[in-house]
Amino acid sequence: MIGNITLGQYVPGNSILHRLDPRTKIIWTGLLMVATFMINTWQEYVMMGALTIVLLIVSGIPIKQTLKGLKPLLFILAITALLNIFLTSGTPVLIIGPVKMTHEGIISAIKLFFRLVMLVITASLMTLTTTPMTMTDGIEKLLKPLERIGVPAHEIAMMMSIALRFIPTLMEETERIMKAQASRGADFDTGSIFSRIKSFIPVLVPLFVSAFKRADELAEAMESRCYHGGKGRTRLKSIHFTYLDGMVTIVGLLYLVLLLGIRFIK
Amino acid sequence: MSEMIKTEDVYYEYMAQNDDEIGVQAVNGISMSIEQGSFVVVLGRNGSGKSTLARLMNGLLIPRKGTVVVDGISTNNHELIWEIRKTLGLVFQNPDNQIVATTVEEDVAFGPENLGIPPDEIRVMVDKSLKMVDMEAYGNYSPHMLSGGQKQRIAIAGILAMNPKCIVLDEATSMLDPVGRKEVMSVLRSLNRDKGITIVLITHRMDEAVEADQILVMESGRIILRGTPRQIFEKVESVRRAGLDVPQITALAFKLDQIGIKTDYLPVTMEEMIKLMKRFLGDSHITTKTKKAPLDKLKSDEAVLQDNDTTVNPIIKVRDLYHTYMPGSTFERKALKDINLTIYAGDRFGIIGQTGSGKSTLVQHFNGILKPGSGTLEVDGLKAEGKELKALRRKVGLIFQYPEHQLFEETVYKDITFGLNKLKLSQDEIKERVFHTIDLLGIAPELLEKSPFELSGGQKRRVAIAGVLVMEPKVLILDEPTAGLDPQGSSEVFKILSNLNKKEGTTIVIISHNMEEIAAFCNRVAVMSEGGIVMCDTTENIFRREDELQKYNLDIPQITKLFRELTIPGLKIPTILTIDEAVDFITEVLNVPAGGGSK
Numbered sequence: 001m002i003g004n005i006t007l008g009q010y011v012p013g014n015s016i017l018h019r020l021d022p023r024t025k026i027i028w029t030g031l032l033m034v035a036t037f038m039i040n041t042w043q044e045y046v047m048m049g050a051l052t053i054v055l056l057i058v059s060g061i062p063i064k065q066t067l068k069g070l071k072p073l074l075f076i077l078a079i080t081a082l083l084n085i086f087l088t089s090g091t092p093v094l095i096i097g098p099v100k101m102t103h104e105g106i107i108s109a110i111k112l113f114f115r116l117v118m119l120v121i122t123a124s125l126m127t128l129t130t131t132p133m134t135m136t137d138g139i140e141k142l143l144k145p146l147e148r149i150g151v152p153a154h155e156i157a158m159m160m161s162i163a164l165r166f167i168p169t170l171m172e173e174t175e176r177i178m179k180a181q182a183s184r185g186a187d188f189d190t191g192s193i194f195s196r197i198k199s200f201i202p203v204l205v206p207l208f209v210s211a212f213k214r215a216d217e218l219a220e221a222m223e224s225r226c227y228h229g230g231k232g233r234t235r236l237k238s239i240h241f242t243y244l245d246g247m248v249t250i251v252g253l254l255y256l257v258l259l260l261g262i263r264f265i266k
Numbered sequence: 267m268s269e270m271i272k273t274e275d276v277y278y279e280y281m282a283q284n285d286d287e288i289g290v291q292a293v294n295g296i297s298m299s300i301e302q303g304s305f306v307v308v309l310g311r312n313g314s315g316k317s318t319l320a321r322l323m324n325g326l327l328i329p330r331k332g333t334v335v336v337d338g339i340s341t342n343n344h345e346l347i348w349e350i351r352k353t354l355g356l357v358f359q360n361p362d363n364q365i366v367a368t369t370v371e372e373d374v375a376f377g378p379e380n381l382g383i384p385p386d387e388i389r390v391m392v393d394k395s396l397k398m399v400d401m402e403a404y405g406n407y408s409p410h411m412l413s414g415g416q417k418q419r420i421a422i423a424g425i426l427a428m429n430p431k432c433i434v435l436d437e438a439t440s441m442l443d444p445v446g447r448k449e450v451m452s453v454l455r456s457l458n459r460d461k462g463i464t465i466v467l468i469t470h471r472m473d474e475a476v477e478a479d480q481i482l483v484m485e486s487g488r489i490i491l492r493g494t495p496r497q498i499f500e501k502v503e504s505v506r507r508a509g510l511d512v513p514q515i516t517a518l519a520f521k522l523d524q525i526g527i528k529t530d531y532l533p534v535t536m537e538e539m540i541k542l543m544k545r546f547l548g549d550s551h552i553t554t555k556t557k558k559a560p561l562d563k564l565k566s567d568e569a570v571l572q573d574n575d576t577t578v579n580p581i582i583k584v585r586d587l588y589h590t591y592m593p594g595s596t597f598e599r600k601a602l603k604d605i606n607l608t609i610y611a612g613d614r615f616g617i618i619g620q621t622g623s624g625k626s627t628l629v630q631h632f633n634g635i636l637k638p639g640s641g642t643l644e645v646d647g648l649k650a651e652g653k654e655l656k657a658l659r660r661k662v663g664l665i666f667q668y669p670e671h672q673l674f675e676e677t678v679y680k681d682i683t684f685g686l687n688k689l690k691l692s693q694d695e696i697k698e699r700v701f702h703t704i705d706l707l708g709i710a711p712e713l714l715e716k717s718p719f720e721l722s723g724g725q726k727r728r729v730a731i732a733g734v735l736v737m738e739p740k741v742l743i744l745d746e747p748t749a750g751l752d753p754q755g756s757s758e759v760f761k762i763l764s765n766l767n768k769k770e771g772t773t774i775v776i777i778s779h780n781m782e783e784i785a786a787f788c789n790r791v792a793v794m795s796e797g798g799i800v801m802c803d804t805t806e807n808i809f810r811r812e813d814e815l816q817k818y819n820l821d822i823p824q825i826t827k828l829f830r831e832l833t834i835p836g837l838k839i840p841t842i843l844t845i846d847e848a849v850d851f852i853t854e855v856l857n858v859p860a861g862g863g864s865k
Contacts, residue, residue: 132368165368168410179635180672183664184733185685202684205674209719214363221364224324224356225424226348226380236375236388 010131015060016244017129022138024245028252029126035256036118040263045114047259052118061128069124070117077116084109132164137239140230154230166214173210177203269335270432270464271300271323271354276332278318292318293329294487300466300480302431305458307475308468309498310484311509311752312723316468317359319484320436323466324354337431352381355425357438361417362409370412370420371396371405377428388427395426398461399453413621415446419453426457432464433457439469440750443621443779445819447474470752472513473824476534483508500532509754514782514824515539518845522546525849526858536824540832547834547855581741581773582609582632587641589627601627603797605641609790611740614767615775616784616805619794620819625777628794629743632775633662646740660689663739667746669730673718678709681718682732689737703736707762724755728762735766742766743775748783756780760787782823785809785843793818810841 012018017025032051039048056066070077090104127135140157147153178188181202188199278293292315300306310316321327322334325341334341336350355377358364367373371392378388396402399419409417418438425433435454439447451474457463467474475481481498483491485508491498498505499512502520511517516532519542523529527546533539589602602624609615617625630636631643634650643650648658666672675681679700686696704711707728713721718729727747735742747763748756760783766772778784784791784805791808793801795818801808808815809822812830822830829842829851837855842848852858 133372161368162366165366165409168408169362172410176666177672179630180664180666180669182635183633183659183666184672185659185688185737187688202672202674206672209674210671214360217358217360217363218366220321220326221356221358221421222366222376224326224351225366225377226351226428227376228348228380232382234379234382234385234388236372236379236385236392238385 009128011061011065011128013060013129015058015129016248017055017059017125019242019244020129020248021239021241021245022130022134023142023239024241024248025126025130026135026138026142028249029122031252031256032122033119035260036115036122038260039115043262044259045111047255048118049114051255051259052121055125056121059125059129061125066121066124066128069128070120073116073120077113080116081109081113084112133161134237134239136161136164137235137237141239154233158230162218169214170207170211174203174207177206268302269299270302270304270337271298271466272335273298273322273329274333274335276322276329276334278322278327278329280318292487293322295332296487296489297332298482298489298492300432300464302464303458303462304479305454305465305477306467306480306482307478308466308482308484309470309472309475309508309510310468311470311754314484314508315487316484317436318487320356320434320466320468323434324356325350326356348381352377352428353430354432354434355428355430357418357421357425357433357435359437359440361414361421361441364421365409365417368408369405370401370407370409373409373420374423374427377424381428391427391429392423395423398426398457399423400449413446414442415449418442418446418450422450422453422457430463432466434466434468436468437470438467439471439474444821445620470510472511472753476513483510485509496532496534499534502532509752511753514845515828518825518828518848521845521849522852525853527852527856536828536831539828543828543832544834546852547832547837579611580608581611581613581646582607582775583642583644584608584631585642587628587631587643588639589631589636590639593639601797602631602639605799607792607799607802609741609773609775611773612767612771613773613775613790614763614788615773616788616791617775617777617794618779618781618784618791618820623794623818624797625794626745627797629664629745629775629777632741632743633659633664635664660737661739662741662743663734663737665731665734665742665744665747667749669734670718670723670726673726673730673733676717677715678718678721678729679714681729682714682736684733685737699736699738700732703732706735706765707732708758724751724758727751727755727759731759731762739772741773741775743777745777746779747776748778748780756783763787781809781821782825785823785826793820805843806841809843 036048039045056063059066085101085105086099088102088105088108090102092100093103093106094101130138136157139160140153143151143153143156182188186199186202188196191199273296276293276296277291280290280292294315296319308316308319318327322329322341323336325334325347328341337353339346339350339353341347341350365373366376374392374395375388378391383391392405393402396405399422401416401419401423404412404416404420409420412420421438422433433454439450442450454465454467455477458465467478469475475498476495478495481491481493481495482489483498483505490508491501491504499516502512502516505512512520513534515536516534519529519532519539523532529542533542584605584607587602587605588600591599591601605628617628619625627636631638631650632645634655637650645658646661648654648661650658673681675684682700682703683696686699691699700714701711704714709725709728709732713725713729718726721729731747742763744763747759751759763774763776764787767774776784776788788805791801791803791805792799793808793815800818801811801814809826812822812827815822823843825845825848826842829839829848832839840851842851
């Protein structure tokens with residue numbers, strides 16, 4: 001129900017990860033994702049896995065909470081693993097009718113599984129240790145250089161934070177409208193798929209009407225509080241790179257070079 | 267004293283949506299001035315132009331003709347618009363739609379951030395402002411976790427953070443419950459008194475107007491009355507013509523004056539009224555009369571009849587009902603505990619209690635929208651499960667708060683028939699039912715082919731109610747049916763409900779924060795607190811127990827309070843629930859023919 005979307009919800013804390021500048025976290029999440037797809041040998045897998053575990057521990061977030069983020073992805077993980085096991089060509093291990101399980105398939109499925117798990121953990125560690133507000137600040141600052149070529153960095157960030165602000169409000173509203181229409185005889189649970197989709201029109205129309213009205217009123221409220229775009233705007237909590245960001249970046253880069261460099265040394 | 271706001275012959279109209287329509291004249295030649303440091307209340311019914319006036323005051327709208335000058339700067343002066351908005355902050359009606367940020371302190375910081383103030387100074391302003399509205403403990407909260415009153419206080423803090431000289435509130439209390447309203451009012455009072463901030467409060471609630479230095483009454487875009495609360499309330503008839511009403515005690519004195527119990531002035535405060543009543547009743551040589559106390563007896567008879575008469579059938583029976591939200595999760599919350607309740611056919615049943623006490627959760631069980639965690643529920647012999655659920659929903663119509671927000675069809679007719687179409691009735695029968703319903707609700711037939719989105723607020727609400735009534739429910743449940751309506755709109759809704767109850771015999775269950783409405787309309791009342799029913803009795807017996815109600819943060823109607831506080835030697839004073847009852851009682855005691863006393 002409302003308000004308990006656990007995937008990537010911010011958990012307050014004061015770990016190194018919490019104190020990093022959001023830009024550092026965004027860039028490093030990107031770098032680690034790319035690295036996760038570059039690794040190939042067992043050695044590299046172990047090193048990458050070790051890094052993920054270290055990050056997990058350093059974040060100070062209960063492991064359970066982080067792993068919860070994996071739950072909704074279990075289905076996708078299972079499907080991709082199965083597809084890999086059966087569709088990769090190579091030495092057959094087991095043959096069931098027309099499909100065959102291959103040795104290569106099993107190995108690539110295991111690798112893929114760990115890749116995806118690491119990917120999800122890294123990404124959720126970022127959102128778990130960063131408030132939505134600082135995250136949008138970080139995105140705004142990162143996009144700033146692109147303003148010259150016409151990317152509306154401030155507007156994108158403002159829209160993101162407003163969206164975040166209104167998600168719970170609109171969810172509550174959806175529930176309220178659904179209940180009201182059900183009281184008037186709407187039926188959301190039975191009938192063919194077509195009629196079920198149709199039964200959402202009485203929910204969607206009022207929801208859109210109200211969303212537009214909210215947008216109108218919010219614009220008025222923002223204007224009366226002197227909002228006039230990103231120009232000359234300051235922030236209560238402005239983000240800064242610190243000594244910590246530098247240290248983390250240096251250590252991280254060294255580790256990555258080591259991790260990916262080993263195969264060239266041989 | 268200098269002038270904070272000065273308007274000179276201001277006109278504003280909204281543009282027509284189609285070429286063949288004329289624009290709506292919203293403000294129609296307003297000249298007025300508001301002094302610095304004063305507390306001004308602007309009264310007017312929905313659509314009288316008060317919100318437009320608010321928007322003209324901070325330059326969100328620019329007058330078509332005339333000037334608005336705020337602290338010496340004209341809103342026509344485009345370059346200084348931010349200066350004006352910094353000086354004069356605007357708080358809006360809907361608490362949800364004016365909070366921008368995902369945490370409280372970042373929202374309060376929004377204004378200063380826009381002004382380009384350095385972060386460390388913003389921090390100081392934010393902390394100071396949150397303290398002024400008594401919300402310093404909530405800095406890191408997410409807005410959707412706050413109550414309506416708290417959200418409005420955050421909105422006020424957001425303005426305070428810009429160091430304003432004046433705050434204008436556009437019906438900012440109309441969506442709040444009594445507790446939230448009190449919180450906001452007390453914050454406003456202290457800002458006005460201690461910090462000298464000019465307050466302009468736009469409202470249609472009379473109890474908020476009593477404390478003002480000055481009241482402006484608006485009608486059709488004009489100011490029709492201005493003066494101190496006393497000066498305004500003395501003009502009872504003009505105020506009523508403007509679709510508003512005066513406080514109950516003033517209304518009582520006015521009515522007494524009309525039927526010949528003359529008074530030289532109309533009281534505005536409780537103390538004045540008590541003094542006046544003592545003069546009326548204390549001097550009268552009537553001690554022998556009181557033996558009868560006929561009114562009191564009559565009422566208790568009705569109460570006995572309700573409970574013992576076997577011809578009165580229970581229509582809703584709830585036994586040992588429990589309900590838990592999100593059981594098993596970290597968000598688990600016991601919403602209803604051990605509910606036992608019987609509502610009889612033909613009842614006008616009121617449910618009162620603070621926000622969050624479980625009122626809405628309870629009534630959503632009555633039509634099976636929510637399922638009981640444990641316990642049983644029966645409506646007219648039907649259970650809210652399995653095959654009986656559909657039949658039960660047809661018997662119980664549930665009208666949510668602000669039902670007009672659920673309209674969605676292209677035409678009013680289609681919207682009203684949304685539920686009916688699923689009943690497999692003939693087109694003729696559907697048509698007949700629709701016309702019967704709109705007649706009952708006073709909806710003009712020519713509106714049927716219009717889009718529901720074109721209608722006025724009051725019309726929309728009636729259409730939404732029609733959509734439920736057309737199903738001809740035996741029980742009609744309404745959650746805050748008059749929220750956001752002005753006094754005239756509210757009394758129209760109650761006239762409809764009363765008609766429905768008398769003519770069609772519909773059982774009516776109503777949730778309201780407005781005790782005057784409950785006292786005047788209901789025959790029985792249940793009080794809820796923390797998910798349980800703590801009191802359930804006849805309306806009279808409930809409002810007699812003021813001290814207990816206070817424990818649950820509930821008030822009693824002003825008129826009831828008056829007669830409770832009144833002590834006259836040798837006179838037994840009954841529980842009075844409405845102005846008519848009060849008039850009957852006084853005329854009885856004084857032995858004056860009631861004349862126009864009763865309806």
